[in-house]
Amino acid sequence: MFDLKRFQVNKRVEAALKKNHPWIFKNQCSTALGGLKIGSLVRLLGPTNNFLGIGIYEPLGAIAIRVFQWEDILIDxxxxxxxxxxxxxxxxxxxxxxxxxxxxxxxxxxxxxxxxxxxxxxxxxxxxxxxxxxxxxxxxxxxxxxxxxxxxxxxxxxxxxxxxxxxxxxxxxxxxxxxxxxxWPLSGLKTGFFLDLREVRLALAHLVKEGDTMLNLFANDGNLSVISKSLGAQKVISVEQHETSKTQAQALFDLWEIPFEDKNWITDDVWKYLEKETDEKFDVIILDPPSLSTQKKQKGNLANTWKFLHINSFKRLKPGGKLISISCTERLSKEDQIKYTLESAKTLEQKIKLIQKIGPSFDHPELKSLPERNYFRALVWEIK
Ligand SMILES: C[S@@+](CC[C@H](N)C(=O)[O-])C[C@H]1O[C@@H](n2cnc3c(N)ncnc32)[C@H](O)[C@@H]1O
The missing domain is CATH 3.30.750.80 (RNA methyltransferase domain (HRMD) like)
Known part of the structure; x- marks a missing residue:
């Protein structure tokens, strides 16, 4: 059995916890926080000593306590x-x-x-x-x-x-x-593979047609590229800045017994790649940037970053072409994602239509009470 420490919160925090919002910020806590050992499990009480939840105290960023249990039960x-x-x-x-x-x-x-x-x-x-x-x-x-x-x-x-x-x-x-x-847990990002893209990988089966040309921006290890090739895409250009990704992609293509075309793998910064003028157009473009909140490359604010990527992708689509636009940026709301994308098309006087929304897969559950964590959203746009 774990020894739970008692921790009293103010009315504001009580109101948030009653809505099952699990985060308590450092600046919302009394000085009693200083008395807790990192890693303590805490029984959270409201101003009238009413039970609110059980949390773990470990300051990380602005958050001090994270609630993991809402009923008053034995924690062992x-x-x-x-x-x-x-x-x-x-x-x-x-x-x-x-x-x-x-x-x-x-x-x-x-x-x-x-x-x-x-x-x-x-x-x-x-x-x-x-x-x-x-x-x-x-x-x-x-x-x-x-x-x-x-x-x-x-x-x-x-x-x-x-x-x-x-x-x-x-x-x-x-x-x-x-x-x-x-x-690739040893050299890849996060746990070594983006499981959260499962529904996008599956959706490619009806988004990519035999003979299509495709541009895969922020390609990582080429997972979406190899699937597209196997679906009959005649040409897939992958752009990724991470040097080791190319060898990893080669290993994947070998595994699928699909020839890896060196000339179609571009190790470059996507921003630089998109700045280059070109007449080349594609049937499908995948745009899967990393979280834009942490990107040093951000040119201006999030809206401008998003629009730069989208304007330059729309420019490279053939009439009737599709853009699979994926966001893993927690601070970009669904409304803003749609708004900035529509504004990008408007800049080019292009008409676009949202044809599919792809959410997280079965193993990435979301909490309604914590929308800030519901980061994953892929939207498929078709240009007229
Ligand atoms: C969300 S992941 C893409 C995952 C990929 N779609 C897949 O199927 O595995 C974002 C990728 O962007 C790459 N990246 C980050 N900044 C970049 C930049 N400025 N230019 C090119 N690639 C970049 C990262 O190395 C990472 O592989």
Whole structure:
């Protein structure tokens, strides 16, 4: 059983917690916060000592406490074990229909583990402790739980950069939609593969036609490029600045037995690439920038950055062409995403139509009470 510390919050925080908003900011807390040890589990009480929730204290950014439990129940190792198992069971029922053995097992707050990500690729789990305290709290149960669900290897990856601990030397091969893919936990971004793009990968089947030409901007390891080629695209140009991505893409093309065309892989900054004048036009363009909140490259504000990418993509589309525009920028609302995209087309006097909305997949649940975390949205636009 964990020893829960008592922590009283003010009326404002009480109101937010009553709406199940799980974050308590440092500047909303009394000086009693200073008395808590990092990693403490706290019983949150309102001004009249009413129970509000149970949270974890570990300041990260502006947030001091993150609530993971809303009912007043005993918190022991079995509690966390049950929660991990529940998250697993929720995913299990989808694996067969998606023909995959890769999924996000724990997706932070939405699975009741704020600051924890666990991705499963076949029999390997990649664990990222964004909140370091989970490592200590789960030390006796995480490995046991993962072994119980058939995991053979665990790699604990540092939240930022490529360091980590675990017995992994090469990329991990897994299947999705019955096709082979590679996760690169040692050298790739995040856990080594963007599981959150699953629905986009599947949607390509009806968005890419035999003979299409395609531009894949921010291509990473070429996952969307290889799928498009397998669907019959005659030419796919991939642009990605990360040097190692090209070798990783080559390995993937080899796995799919599709020739890798060196001349169609461009290692460059997308902004620079889009600044170049060209008459080349494409049937389909994929635009999947990294989170724009953290981009040093931002030219001006978010609206201008978004518009630069979209204006220059629309310019490169053939009449009837499609733009698959993906956002993983938490601070870009759905309304602004649509508004900035429409404004981009208007600048070019182009008429566009929203033909498909693609949301997160089954293993990336979202909390209605935490819209700031619901970051993933892909919109497919067709130009007239
Ligand atoms: C969200 S990921 C794209 C994921 C990709 N669509 C896939 O299927 O795996 C964003 C990618 O943009 C790349 N990137 C970031 N800044 C860039 C820039 N200025 N120019 C080109 N690529 C960039 C990152 O290395 C990363 O691979």
């Amino acid at each position: 190792e079995k509690y966390f074990f049950r929660k991990l198992l529940k998250a697993h069971n929720k995913r299990l029922k989808y694996l067969a229909s998606y023909n995959t053995n890769a999924y996000r097992l724990i997706h932070g707050e939405a699975d009741g583990f704020p600051g924890l990500t666990i991705d499963i690729f076949d029999k390997t789990a990649i664990v990222v402790f964004y909140l370091k305290s989970w490592k200590e709290i789960l030390k006796n149960i995480l490995e046991k739980e993962l072994m119980e669900i058939g995991i053979e290897k665990i790699y604990v990856k540092e939240p930022h950069g490529n360091g980590g601990e675990g017995d992994i030397t090469k990329p991990i091969q897994f299947i999705e939609n019955s096709c082979p893919f590679l996760a």
